[in-house]
Amino acid sequence: MTSVITGFILIFACIIFGFTAIYLSKKRLGGFISFKDAFVPYFLTIVIGVVASTLFLYVLYGLIDTEVANKIHLDMVELNQQRATSYGMAAEQAQQSLEIVQQAKPYSIGQLLMSAGTRILMLCVPGFLAALFFKNQSEIANNHPSPENPSH
Secondary structure (H helix, E strand, O other), X not given: OHHHHHHHHHHHHHHHHHHHHHHHHXXXXXXXXXXXXXXXXXHHHHHHHHHHHHHHHHHHHHHHOHHHHHHHHHHHHHHHHHHHHHOXXXXXXXXXXXXXXXXXXXXXXXXXXXXXXXXXXXXXXXXXXXXXXXXXXXHHHHOOOOOOOOOO
8 A cells, every 4th residue: 555655646746846847947938838848848857757767776676686676576476366366366367467477577677668668658648738738828829820910
C-alpha cells in the first residue's frame, strides 16, 4: 500500500513540476502562449525527470547494489505466487505467470527504458490538458481569417 501511495505522490509531483514549467513559460512570454509553446516546457520537464529517475535506478540497482536488486526480484516472484493463490488462478495460468516474472530482469537497461517510455507517455496526457488550459484563446482567433485582417 505504501508503494502505491508513493507512486501517486511521485506522479502528482511530476505533473506539478510540468504545470509550473508551463506557467513560467507563459509568464516569460508576456502572458500569451500557444499550445506548442505550452506543451514543450511540460514535456521537457517530464522527460528530464523520468530520465534522471531511470538513470538513478540503473546506477543503484544495475551497477552499485545488484544484491538488493536480486532480493527485490525474489520478492516480486513471491508476491506473484501469493497473488496467484489468493485470486484462485488455474495452476497452468499461475505457472505461466510465475515463469514470466522469474525470467524478467526488472533493472536491466532495456526494461528500465521501456518503463521510462511508458511513464513519459502516461504523463503526457495531463500535459496535453494543461497546454489546452494555459494556451490563450487569441491563438484560435489569430489562426482564422477575420474581416479586419483578411491576410490571416
